[in-house]
Amino acid sequence: MEEDERVVITNADIAAAKRDWQLARHRGDLPDRIDGAYDTYRRLISAQAQQIADEFxxxxxxxxxxG
Known part of the structure; x- marks a missing residue:
């Protein structure tokens, strides 16, 4: 990836990941699926926080x- 190319994580990305995790819980998906959805949600939040700090x-x- 070029130095000036980067993925930007938006609030919409975070909201979509949260909905996916909540839907997996609501449907009663297998624990591994729920845990994976939660991990994705958590990682996106963490990455966005770092992105916000870097930008600021x-x-x-x-x-x-x-933010």
């Missing part, structure tokens, strides 16, 4: 679709 340190501003 670099520019002193936040993107409108984050």
């Amino acid at each position: 340190r670099a520019t002193g501003r936040l993107r409108a679709d984050q």
